[in-house]
Amino acid sequence: SGKSDHHPPELFVDFPVSVVLPAGGTGERTGLQTPKQFCSFLGRPLISYTIQAFERVSWIQHIVVVVAKEKMDLMMDTIQSFRHRKVRVVPGGSTRHRSICNGVLALGEREEERPKVVIIHDAVRPFVEEDFLYKIAMAAKELGAAGAIRPLVSTVIATTSEGYLDHSLERAKYRASEMPQGFTYDVIYQAYKRCTESDFEFGTECLHLALQYCGTNAKLIEGPPTLWKVTYKRDLAAAESIIKESLSRSACVITGGLAQAASLAEELQKASLDVELAVVPDLKGDNARYLFKEWNFIHVSGSRSPLTEVEAVLVALQEENRALLHPVVVIWVRLSSTDELSISGRVAEPAAITDLASRAKIRNILLYGIQLHQSKDAGRWEGSVSRVADIASALIRERSPALVGQLLQA
Amino acid sequence: SGKSDHHPPELFVDFPVSVVLPAGGTGERTGLQTPKQFCSFLGRPLISYTIQAFERVSWIQHIVVVVAKEKMDLMMDTIQSFRHRKVRVVPGGSTRHRSICNGVLALGEREEERPKVVIIHDAVRPFVEEDFLYKIAMAAKELGAAGAIRPLVSTVIATTSEGYLDHSLERAKYRASEMPQGFTYDVIYQAYKRCTESDFEFGTECLHLALQYCGTNAKLIEGPPTLWKVTYKRDLAAAESIIKESLSRSACVITGGLAQAASLAEELQKASLDVELAVVPDLKGDNARYLFKEWNFIHVSGSRSPLTEVEAVLVALQEENRALLHPVVVIWVRLSSTDELSISGRVAEPAAITDLASRAKIRNILLYGIQLHQSKDAGRWEGSVSRVADIASALIRERSPALVGQLLQA
Ligand SMILES: [Mg+2]
Ligand SMILES: [Mg+2]
Numbered sequence: 001s002g003k004s005d006h007h008p009p010e011l012f013v014d015f016p017v018s019v020v021l022p023a024g025g026t027g028e029r030t031g032l033q034t035p036k037q038f039c040s041f042l043g044r045p046l047i048s049y050t051i052q053a054f055e056r057v058s059w060i061q062h063i064v065v066v067v068a069k070e071k072m073d074l075m076m077d078t079i080q081s082f083r084h085r086k087v088r089v090v091p092g093g094s095t096r097h098r099s100i101c102n103g104v105l106a107l108g109e110r111e112e113e114r115p116k117v118v119i120i121h122d123a124v125r126p127f128v129e130e131d132f133l134y135k136i137a138m139a140a141k142e143l144g145a146a147g148a149i150r151p152l153v154s155t156v157i158a159t160t161s162e163g164y165l166d167h168s169l170e171r172a173k174y175r176a177s178e179m180p181q182g183f184t185y186d187v188i189y190q191a192y193k194r195c196t197e198s199d200f201e202f203g204t205e206c207l208h209l210a211l212q213y214c215g216t217n218a219k220l221i222e223g224p225p226t227l228w229k230v231t232y233k234r235d236l237a238a239a240e241s242i243i244k245e246s247l248s249r250s251a252c253v254i255t256g257g258l259a260q261a262a263s264l265a266e267e268l269q270k271a272s273l274d275v276e277l278a279v280v281p282d283l284k285g286d287n288a289r290y291l292f293k294e295w296n297f298i299h300v301s302g303s304r305s306p307l308t309e310v311e312a313v314l315v316a317l318q319e320e321n322r323a324l325l326h327p328v329v330v331i332w333v334r335l336s337s338t339d340e341l342s343i344s345g346r347v348a349e350p351a352a353i354t355d356l357a358s359r360a361k362i363r364n365i366l367l368y369g370i371q372l373h374q375s376k377d378a379g380r381w382e383g384s385v386s387r388v389a390d391i392a393s394a395l396i397r398e399r400s401p402a403l404v405g406q407l408l409q410a
Numbered sequence: 411s412g413k414s415d416h417h418p419p420e421l422f423v424d425f426p427v428s429v430v431l432p433a434g435g436t437g438e439r440t441g442l443q444t445p446k447q448f449c450s451f452l453g454r455p456l457i458s459y460t461i462q463a464f465e466r467v468s469w470i471q472h473i474v475v476v477v478a479k480e481k482m483d484l485m486m487d488t489i490q491s492f493r494h495r496k497v498r499v500v501p502g503g504s505t506r507h508r509s510i511c512n513g514v515l516a517l518g519e520r521e522e523e524r525p526k527v528v529i530i531h532d533a534v535r536p537f538v539e540e541d542f543l544y545k546i547a548m549a550a551k552e553l554g555a556a557g558a559i560r561p562l563v564s565t566v567i568a569t570t571s572e573g574y575l576d577h578s579l580e581r582a583k584y585r586a587s588e589m590p591q592g593f594t595y596d597v598i599y600q601a602y603k604r605c606t607e608s609d610f611e612f613g614t615e616c617l618h619l620a621l622q623y624c625g626t627n628a629k630l631i632e633g634p635p636t637l638w639k640v641t642y643k644r645d646l647a648a649a650e651s652i653i654k655e656s657l658s659r660s661a662c663v664i665t666g667g668l669a670q671a672a673s674l675a676e677e678l679q680k681a682s683l684d685v686e687l688a689v690v691p692d693l694k695g696d697n698a699r700y701l702f703k704e705w706n707f708i709h710v711s712g713s714r715s716p717l718t719e720v721e722a723v724l725v726a727l728q729e730e731n732r733a734l735l736h737p738v739v740v741i742w743v744r745l746s747s748t749d750e751l752s753i754s755g756r757v758a759e760p761a762a763i764t765d766l767a768s769r770a771k772i773r774n775i776l777l778y779g780i781q782l783h784q785s786k787d788a789g790r791w792e793g794s795v796s797r798v799a800d801i802a803s804a805l806i807r808e809r810s811p812a813l814v815g816q817l818l819q820a
Contacts, residue, residue: 147575153639153641154560155587156566156579157559157584157585158584163630164629164630165557165617165618165627165630166627168618169584173568173569174567174568174569175567176564177565177566177567204565208578217575218575221573228644229564232635235648237650237652238645238648241648242644242647393812394811398808398810400804401804402803402804403818405819406816408818409764409816409817
């Protein structure tokens with residue numbers, strides 16, 4: 001994940017916690033054909049990002065995804081493509097509450113696997129973090145129920161039946177109820193057992209059922225703004241930008257031991273404002289760790305270095321299956337050694353890099369080339385280095401599949 | 411504007427309407443240094459997009475922007491850079507109501523210019539449309555006050571003083587109060603004249619003041635989801651994606667009368683799914699209209715055609731100052747006439763296009779090149795055409811300034 005570089009202190013949960021993800025919505029509000037949880041960005045459907053958010057939490061045991069019957073196959077394919085573990089798919093009911101109830105019952109089927117706490121979350125809120133899930137799980141265990149709240153963003157007003165302002169609510173006294181919510185298995189099971197057909201049909205708020213049918217007053221916990229729900233098409237763009245940003249914070253520069261490359265890396269570090277660079281001669285030994293964690297590689301080589309060095313990086317990334325969840329960017333910066341254009345190089349290399357890039361793209365690795373002409377003119381050289389920084393930073397931020405295999409000129 | 415291609419029936423308003431745009435917020439919620447109304451995307455601050463939304467409405471007379479004293483210069487620069495007319499800048503007060511009141515008073519200074527209706531809007535809601543402003547203005551004139559509402563996105567709950575669930579509101583009975591709102595000048599003026607210091611200090615809802623101090627029950631009108639408020643950093647990405655999409659719906663293909671270019675254009679039309687192409691031999695006579703309305707140009711030329719043809723398009727665009735509000739994309743597609751690579755062309759042209767592109771970029775025109783190798787092999791040719799379509803469509807959607815001047819290979 002884009003966030004897996006953060007290493008918060010390990011949170012310890014000594015009781016079983018599982019998750020129900022209702023994902024049966026039709027998404028008519030996005031203005032898109034596909035329900036929003038199945039809309040993709042960076043090559044992966046939204047729901048897979050949400051599943052990943054739970055899967056990476058060590059103390060979460062099972063994730064039950066509840067989907068409409070006609071989406072079962074699509075969901076199974078998604079799980080297989082992105083190698084999700086922990087996940088079981090069950091068919092949804094005709095309303096949100098019926099779907100959640102199906103998920104809860106599925107978690108309880110085998111008594112010995114029944115969780116102490118069930119977390120309910122929306123498939124379209126992919127940015128939930130472990131520390132907040134921890135707060136919800138602990139409060140739910142202690143008090144029976146807990147839910148995320150957020151401050152109201154707009155004034156809430158009551159309207160007359162004719163569509164006029166009746167009165168406005170005092171904003172400070174109210175909160176928006178969001179997801180995730182947590183319940184002990186007993187509370188959520190009993191709430192659904194006791195509630196009416198009308199609750200199943202028209203109800204929206206699980207916390208309300210816990211209060212009404214189990215007498216459990218949920219603990220309300222203020223969540224971060226990242227809990228927001230992907231509702232409109234614009235929210236998909238927002239979600240994509242958050243993931244892209246998380247993938248663009250750093251890059252690993254491989255110099256091949258070349259003195260010129262090391263000094264270029266130094267210049268790049270000065271010129272590139274927003275990407276943190278780690279500079280290494282190669283990815284051997286201790287430096288192999290970058291293969292496991294870095295999303296961006298800048299491979300600098302001299303004009304006579306064969307493309308096979310870059311190919312080796314691609315092979316290593318493929319062997320790790322590093323680009324399973326997010327595209328990995330590899331930028332080959334080719335230093336040409338004279339002020340003149342090396343005609344033979346310019347003509348021969350583009351075809352080779354195009355070819356290599358098409359093969360890497362299949363494995364979700366995006367290869368681009370930048371040709372950098374060395375110059376003894378200091379001003380000219382500075383200009384070129386700053387262009388390499390601009391181009392590399394744009395390639396890393398945009399991750400455009402259409403531009404792979406290009407040899408760009410700095 | 412990206413939306414100016416829509417030509418809705420002219421809406422007729424026979425009374426003076428002016429606008430107050432409070433833009434004094436500090437934007438601490440975005441997590442950005444700059445208040446969000448001054449954050450830029452595609453080279454222009456958010457507030458300029460909002461001003462433009464009002465400026466293009468023929469029946470709106472004046473726009474008073476209320477900004478913090480320390481932002482007055484920045485705001486004046488913005489108005490000058492993007493040649494906004496209709497706009498006056500006044501200093502804000504210490505609270506939102508004091509700022510709006512300053513704006514209302516500024517509109518009323520000269521009795522003969524006093525508007526019948528004042529529309530109040532947020533600087534951070536750039537996507538307001540003329541038809542909705544029309545509804546608000548008409549209802550405000552008739553009833554004294556009118557405001558935009560939206561359905562609640564989350565359940566609203568009341569909390570106990572200890573942070574537990576007290577009860578949840580019945581969602582159907584309540585609405586979120588949004589912007590724009592409209593008032594007759596008399597109602598909003600009297601409301602501010604009569605309200606208390608405490609209202610000025612702690613109040614948030616203008617509709618509430620109109621009710622309390624003028625007995626005016628505002629008409630509530632359901633607005634579109636595009637009225638949403640740019641609040642977080644992710645919302646800036648969402649806003650940028652909406653503008654980019656509106657700029658990417660069509661392109662004008664200039665063939666230079668070349669038969670090969672016309673057949674390429676036909677192939678491109680089949681291969682490019684999401685951009686509508688208009689194919690013309692040149693931009694003369696009636697076709698000059700594209701210079702005034704199109705945001706994307708694809709200029710196809712043979713390998714022997716000089717770059718001066720593209721230069722002429724750039725000059726014409728500059729003369730129109732077409733890229734004042736949004737970057738214009740020009741893609742030069744260079745057809746090479748043989749299967750072999752034309753070495754002399756490949757080496758000479760990149761420098762020339764780089765140079766041309768740097769000059770155009772200063773005027774907000776983004777020039778890119780695509781080299782297309784003609785082939786007698788049908789499969790190969792088809793592959794190349796489909797790559798041109800992919801690359802062109804990515805360049806048009808992404809509008810990346812870092813990649814201008816590149817000659818990409820299809
Ligand atoms: Mg983690
Ligand atoms: Mg219009």
